[in-house]
Amino acid sequence: MKIARIGAPDEEKPVVFRGEECYSLESITKDIDATFWASNGPVRTEQALATGALPLLDIDGIRVGAPIARPSSVICIGMNYAAHAAESGSKPPEVPIVFHKAPNTVVGPYDDVAIPCGSSKTDWEVELGIVIGKRASYLESPDQAPDYIAGFVTVNDLSEREFQLEVSGGQWSKGKSCAGFCPTGPFLVTPDEVDSRDLRLRSWVNDEVRQDSSTADLIFDVNTIIYDLSQYLVLEPGDLICTGTPEGVALSGRFPYLAAGDVVHIEVEGLGRQRQQFTAA
Numbered sequence: 001m002k003i004a005r006i007g008a009p010d011e012e013k014p015v016v017f018r019g020e021e022c023y024s025l026e027s028i029t030k031d032i033d034a035t036f037w038a039s040n041g042p043v044r045t046e047q048a049l050a051t052g053a054l055p056l057l058d059i060d061g062i063r064v065g066a067p068i069a070r071p072s073s074v075i076c077i078g079m080n081y082a083a084h085a086a087e088s089g090s091k092p093p094e095v096p097i098v099f100h101k102a103p104n105t106v107v108g109p110y111d112d113v114a115i116p117c118g119s120s121k122t123d124w125e126v127e128l129g130i131v132i133g134k135r136a137s138y139l140e141s142p143d144q145a146p147d148y149i150a151g152f153v154t155v156n157d158l159s160e161r162e163f164q165l166e167v168s169g170g171q172w173s174k175g176k177s178c179a180g181f182c183p184t185g186p187f188l189v190t191p192d193e194v195d196s197r198d199l200r201l202r203s204w205v206n207d208e209v210r211q212d213s214s215t216a217d218l219i220f221d222v223n224t225i226i227y228d229l230s231q232y233l234v235l236e237p238g239d240l241i242c243t244g245t246p247e248g249v250a251l252s253g254r255f256p257y258l259a260a261g262d263v264v265h266i267e268v269e270g271l272g273r274q275r276q277q278f279t280a281a
Contacts, residue, residue: 023054080244125245129155213246
């Protein structure tokens with residue numbers, strides 16, 4: 001199942017796709033939020049689709065928002081691909097590296113993003129995102145993790161490297177939480193349609209390939225990440241976990257950082273492609 005949200009910022013409406021057809025979910029839920037997941041929203045959606053109870057929509061020309069409402073937390077895993085750790089000048093981590101992005105960084109997959117004021121090192125990062133479906137705390141093993149997954153999304157974990165690494169005091173979130181720094185979507189795809197163990201991730205800057213890898217190269221896989229996080233914090237329905245980016249970012253020194261006028265495309269196999277135009281601060 002592919003779930004999305006469409007409409008102007010802060011006015012998005014929930015929808016579901018079946019093939020190329022789009023159906024309104026407003027009779028099922030007000031939004032794709034914690035209440036939707038806690039009230040068995042996906043099952044009710046399947047039932048409504050099967051009975052023809054959902055109205056068909058014409059969405060031509062309508063903005064696509066993030067497929068989830070603003071989460072309570074955006075939790076990120078750093079340096080979770082060995083090659084990316086190497087290009088960052090670090091050894092592969094022995095335990096998951098965790099940092100946070102501000103929840104208000106979550107924006108639509110095609111929204112423009114402004115280069116932050118004072119930025120000279122804005123960077124792209126294609127990532128697999130996990131959306132949590134029910135409250136998770138102190139899981140007993142990674143094998144329990146799939147029961148807590150609502151779905152998967154494409155995420156661009158945008159970063160300002162000077163803010164993150166040079167003026168941060170050692171805390172990465174300053175370089176991760178600038179306005180618009182977490183484009184998400186276009187779809188949330190439910191776990192029954194996704195094999196997260198081997199998904200191709202790619203990014204392009206001005207149509208030139210930058211990243212091309214697979215989640216098969218994750219150091220800590222999806223189940224391990226959820227299990228590990230649950231030992232230290234409480235994951236709530238609708239929370240977003242960004243699982244790390246592969247090699248091929250500007251931090252490597254092989255490519256220039258982003259500037260106004262640049263266009264970034266990112267894609268995770270089966271989860272849809274994003275496009276961001278970068279503008280001046």
